[in-house]
Amino acid sequence: GQQLNQSPQSMFIQEGEDVSMNCTSSSIFNTWLWYKQEPGEGPVLLIALYKAGELTSNGRLTAQFGITRKDSFLNISASIPSDVGIYFCAGPSGTYKYIFGTGTRLKVLA
């Protein structure tokens, strides 16, 4: 079945550094969603992408819908300690289902 692979699996960065992570699919997507999950909470939607090549920002976060429609990228600029969490990509799998990536665990060192 469809799989979403996220890279890297985890990152340890210094406060102030920029962060890049990506998500690849074994098949074409028409929607990409990026979520952040903090410990003990449900994931929260950060950015939604609906068109190949689309570049969308939410504060210091920028996400891109890959031209091939099989990948997406999330960048965080000037990271701060509250950026800590697990970042998931997600996309529709069939008419009603959504599948999630394996997650990128981010830790920011002050």
Added chain:
Amino acid sequence: SQTIHQWPATLVQPVGSPLSLECTVEGTSNPNLYWYRQAAGRGLQLLFYSVGIGQISSEVPQNLSASRPQDRQFILSSKKLLLSDSGFYLCAWIGLAAPTNGFAFGPGTRLTVL
């Protein structure tokens, strides 16, 4: 605005005991509802989804079941819990507000089976 509730927030149950987790959505009608499970340090596994009252689709064969007795209520159940059922259970919905709002999650229920 739309909100999604889950309860209980945490639960500790012995092996072999029954389970009932509840999810309700406010501020929308006819949402698609979902149950996901997240094992410790792992990703999100889709368990069930429902596109309407009484309609349940199962993604993973296991000792869990789901029901949707009302439009905005989704219940996850088990007759006999296993140790492997421990995890963080998340309810999610998507409705007419999508795609603008994407796919929204509840606060989750942390289940520990001993």
